[in-house]
Amino acid sequence: MAPIHEFADADFTVRSWLDGTTFRVNRAKLGDGSHVFRDMFSCCDSNAGEANSQVLDLHEPGSALAVLLRLLHEPPPPPAQYLLEPIGEKVNTQLPVRYDAATAIPLPVLRLLLCLADKYALDPTVLESLGAHLLAHAPGDALTVYGLSLTLDMPYIASESSQYIVPLDWYSAEETKVIPSVPDYHNILRLQTFRVKALQDVLLREELFPHGYGRCSTHNASAESAWERTRLILASKIETNTDVAGEMESLVYIFQSCPTCSKAFTAAVQMLAYKCRRVPRRLDQLPSDC
Structure with missing residues (x-):
């Protein structure tokens, strides 16, 4: 032939x-x-x-041989990487997208490549490139990436992808079958439970006028009432992927007519965003005793 x-x-x-x-x-x-x-x-x-x-x-x-041999002769470059801007004064606490998924190897092909790479013990540089392609899919298909990386013993990718997984009860029973074991499922549950409690704690501790600083003598009561009412409602609805500061920022219209209240509100939301960004969002950041 x-x-x-x-x-x-x-x-x-x-x-x-x-x-x-x-x-x-x-x-x-x-x-x-x-x-x-x-x-x-x-x-x-x-x-x-x-x-x-x-x-x-x-x-x-x-x-399968066609895919494997092309991989060895012409290793793929990593997917295109976005130039991430520093967070600076940004309020949004949502996760950045690191790679352009449109330039990544499609997941069905990538799954085959990774299995062959593992089976034939390919060079670490090839595995590193394939890992970047896999991670590029995490923002859009986190659970699949998490399950595949665990199956192929890629703990770094598993940890990185864990931050993009939406609340587990949003998935169907069929979708969660990609998670290879009960402990792996439980680890995500622990991470998400920890995040929800930590985000609630941050939100409920953050004051509009901390220690009376920046208090508005005219609108003090109404401003604090609006802040308190909104954060109590939000605290009961927080999920692992909730942008807490972004949700509180929706109150801006209430404070924009008063320069003093507006300044205090902006400072409070920015501090809230900063503290929420410090809440663990990946498995490798989770305290061992939680």
Whole structure:
């Protein structure tokens, strides 16, 4: 059968034992990029009778081999990375998007690539690039990324993706099946429970006029009443992904007619945003005793 594809500088043949599909490849690139191929070649070269063999049969379908061999010959660059602006005076506490998901390898293809990379022990630089592609999908499909990274023993990606997972009760039972074990499910539950309690505590402790500082003599009572009423309602509705400062900022219309109240309100919301950003949002930030 003619090769399905011939890579540059081909000097070796890889063949699918399952369907007979053949590939002309560069042997050195296979050995350089994979510990498994390196060990195979070392073992074969040590046997004089097999040293001249130029065909390697693998128990993989041709479609999987095509993906694996292209990965070894032409490793993909990492996805495009956004230039993140410093938070500065921004109030929003929502998570930034680090990578442009449109430039990332699609998840179904990436799943196959990662499984093959794990099976054939690919070079760490290739795994690092694939990990960046996987992480690029976390903001849009966090639970899938979390489950896949745990299955493939990628704890850094699991921890990074954990911050994008929305409340677990928003998912269906079928969707949560991507989480490989009960302890892994429980870890997310612990993180989200901790965040909700911590965010509630931050909100209920933050005063509009702390210690009377910046108090408005004209609108003091009405301003504090509006602040207190709103934060009590919000505290009962907080979820792990709630933008607490952003929700409180919706009160701005009440204070904008008074410069003194407006200044105090802006300062209070900014302080609230700062404190909320310090609340753990990833598994690796979770206190061990919680």
